[in-house]
Amino acid sequence: MAIYQKVNSKVSTARIFLDATFWFACLLHIGSGQMPNLCFDCTNYLGGTHYSFCPKDANVDMARAKPLPCNGTCFTRGSSKDERVVVRGCSSTVGNLPMPPPEDGCYDHENTTVCICSRPLCNIGAMGKSSGVSLTAHLINMTNLGNYPDDEEGVLYCHQCNNYDLKGNYYPQCPRDSVIIPQRVYSGNCTGKCFTRTRSGDAKSVYRGCTDSQYALPFPLPPDGCYNWNDDVYCLCSTSRCNRQAMATEWLYIQISYNFHYIDYLTFSYITIQLEEDGIKRCFDCSNYDLAGKYYPQCPKQSRVRNAYMSGCNGTCFTRSYHNNASKVTRGCTQTQYGLPYPLPPDGCYNWNDDVWCLCSGSRCNRDAMEEDGIKKCFQCINYDTAGNYYRQCPKNARVRNAYLGACNGTCFTRSYDYNASLVARGCSDSQYGLPDPLPPDGCYKYCSDSQYGLPDPLPPDGCYKWYSEVWCVCSTSRCNGEALGEPQDIEFDAHIDKGN
Numbered sequence: 001m002a003i004y005q006k007v008n009s010k011v012s013t014a015r016i017f018l019d020a021t022f023w024f025a026c027l028l029h030i031g032s033g034q035m036p037n038l039c040f041d042c043t044n045y046l047g048g049t050h051y052s053f054c055p056k057d058a059n060v061d062m063a064r065a066k067p068l069p070c071n072g073t074c075f076t077r078g079s080s081k082d083e084r085v086v087v088r089g090c091s092s093t094v095g096n097l098p099m100p101p102p103e104d105g106c107y108d109h110e111n112t113t114v115c116i117c118s119r120p121l122c123n124i125g126a127m128g129k130s131s132g133v134s135l136t137a138h139l140i141n142m143t144n145l146g147n148y149p150d151d152e153e154g155v156l157y158c159h160q161c162n163n164y165d166l167k168g169n170y171y172p173q174c175p176r177d178s179v180i181i182p183q184r185v186y187s188g189n190c191t192g193k194c195f196t197r198t199r200s201g202d203a204k205s206v207y208r209g210c211t212d213s214q215y216a217l218p219f220p221l222p223p224d225g226c227y228n229w230n231d232d233v234y235c236l237c238s239t240s241r242c243n244r245q246a247m248a249t250e251w252l253y254i255q256i257s258y259n260f261h262y263i264d265y266l267t268f269s270y271i272t273i274q275l276e277e278d279g280i281k282r283c284f285d286c287s288n289y290d291l292a293g294k295y296y297p298q299c300p301k302q303s304r305v306r307n308a309y310m311s312g313c314n315g316t317c318f319t320r321s322y323h324n325n326a327s328k329v330t331r332g333c334t335q336t337q338y339g340l341p342y343p344l345p346p347d348g349c350y351n352w353n354d355d356v357w358c359l360c361s362g363s364r365c366n367r368d369a370m371e372e373d374g375i376k377k378c379f380q381c382i383n384y385d386t387a388g389n390y391y392r393q394c395p396k397n398a399r400v401r402n403a404y405l406g407a408c409n410g411t412c413f414t415r416s417y418d419y420n421a422s423l424v425a426r427g428c429s430d431s432q433y434g435l436p437d438p439l440p441p442d443g444c445y446k447y448c449s450d451s452q453y454g455l456p457d458p459l460p461p462d463g464c465y466k467w468y469s470e471v472w473c474v475c476s477t478s479r480c481n482g483e484a485l486g487e488p489q490d491i492e493f494d495a496h497i498d499k500g501n
Helices: 002-032 137-142
Strands: 037-040 067-070 074-078 086-090 105-109 112-117 156-159 187-190 194-198 207-210 225-229 232-237 282-284 310-312 317-322 325-333 348-352 355-360 377-379 405-407 412-417 420-428 443-448 468-475
Touching: 037 074, 037 086, 156 194, 156 207, 187 207, 282 317, 282 325, 310 325, 377 412, 377 420, 405 420
Parallel strands: none
Antiparallel strands: 037 067, 074 086, 074 112, 105 112, 156 187, 194 207, 194 232, 225 232, 282 310, 317 325, 317 355, 348 355, 377 405, 412 420, 412 468, 443 468
């Protein structure tokens, strides 16, 4: 009886100690919103002293061993120099263990045995026997794209996982700063692109998946690379399971450096989009409020459409506001609207039956904000003045920020200059002398300038040449010239004009 009471007292003491340690560890991590794993951290020999509470061939003495919070996996390992020694701890505190770790089990590593486990306090037990497999064997498979016999041909698959759930539980198979464990991570089919994402203000979490699952991303998506979007970082790639790599290192499969491609989504220009690759013009087809009064943020009135539905259109795209509801806006194609004038007027904003209709003829051109007063406006700014002062609100290779807006009865433009490759100007065609009349369809064009500045060096052999040194991007909807200067088509700005030749 006395023996039973002594053992029971010891277990109770250990239980109280563990409970206190666990809650203390949780309190340490409440600020970060993450619940830690717990691992025993001890050794049986240190500096010649033997610690019996951390034995190699028996369970840890819970009353005396010290469990600590762990952001990795627990381990128990031997020593190649002394077969009596055992060490228990957390993988994130040891520099010579591979990341990510393999599945739970015992492995050969550096002439000894290392046992890995991912549950709280799982390294309490006796040292296990090695399976004979190297601790780093799984890394060979993870750096190889490999074959997936069940994959459908032509289907894109993306890994879908995160390293922390909403309760703060950590999943080592989906690490932020190293390669995932593909055998332990789900991958599903995808019609968009694969992504790896980190969140603003959260230095530890990472999310992997398919862009189909992400609300309100830009459409179309930019090329593969890493971008800043709403202060989060998205790394995109378009081959199967390409999002298995670490977030903050080079993406080996697409060979794109994380830092080199760290740019803003908004610098991806839409201004050159005229027709889809299949030759069908499309218009955004959405409303920000339905008949029941439910709000749809992907179709805002005062900012750009995000990820809204598009329909094919044989007419003209429109954005419409309502005289009896100042908050409501509708976008669509004129062929779905009964009673509009025929033929329609040129692109622009008009009053029709007390509502304001803004018309445009390019594909997806009705994506931009609706002006409250129904008057089309263009950004009017330059990035350098004649004294060389720089105005960062009007950049050449990024989106306009807080630049002046002026009313425009013509077409908005963004242009470069032949005599200074750094210059860009934005404005309304009404203010420009000598432009082709009429202007070509919305898009970016090469323009043959009469200026002698910026000629090739060296000059070509004697002969007659056309020298294209300016780019003009024109667009017909309000605020449409707020994007970065686009790449020109292989078409002259005045190619549509009959020159009488």
